[in-house]
Amino acid sequence: MKLYDLELSGNCYKVRLFCALNNIPLDIVPVDYLNGEHKREAFLGLNPLGQIPVLDDHGLILRDSQAILVYLAMKHALEDWWPQVAFEQAKVMQWLSFSGNEIARGPNDARLHDLFSVDVDVEKARGSAEEVLNVLDAALEPTGWLVGNAPTLADIACYPYIALAHQGGVSTTEFSAVVAWCRRLEVLDGYIAMSGIERA
Ligand SMILES: N[C@@H](CCC(=O)N[C@@H](CS)C(=O)NCC(=O)O)C(=O)O
Structure with a gap:
């Protein structure tokens, strides 16, 4: 599972932190944000908004840190983190x-x-x-x-x-x-x- 990431981004950090707390392995793909990689065609194919983070779970592409957190909690059945009530x-x-x-x-x-x-x-x-x-x-x-x-x-x-x-x-x-x-x-x-x- 790949995370398109920037170390200084708090939105990316949300995902890194949640994965670290739950032992979910992540392949970090650093995005060259300062040089505008997130606004180039290849990245816009992943997220037309040109924003990080983006998660790529074996071809399932997801943008938005909040959506990624929900996806990961549900995928790993972490019901304490994402209550079912x-x-x-x-x-x-x-x-x-x-x-x-x-x-x-x-x-x-x-x-x-x-x-x-x-x-x-x-x-x-x-x-x-x-x-x-x-x-x-x-x-x-x-x-x-x-x-x-x-x-x-x-x-x-x-x-x-x-x-x-x-x-x-x-x-x-x-x-x-x-x-x-x-x-x-x-x-x-x-x-x-x-x-x-x-x-x-
Ligand atoms: N709602 C999004 C916001 C993502 C976001 O704004 N990311 C920033 C970096 S922290 C970004 O890529 N900004 C570039 C831009 O908006 O053009 C999320 O929670 O992931």
């Missing part, structure tokens, strides 16, 4: 969507601005990041996880750009439930970090 699964889905929308337009955009000089409204992104952190902090307060009493795909999808938020000038230190949640994820068996993640 309707309401719980929908709650996980709610956070996958939050990751692809609010987190992407908040802390992710602020990091893209600061680290990769992407032209975004950085003040707006930092304001959205603050809102994202407030929502996460309140949601994490009761059990320490986003859904139920244990980690799910919700946590894997939301964690990377929160742990990398400082690279976009966004501090998480005042959000104590968020800080504790990051530490809790970082001691799971099999956890791997990525460049830019500062562990306590």
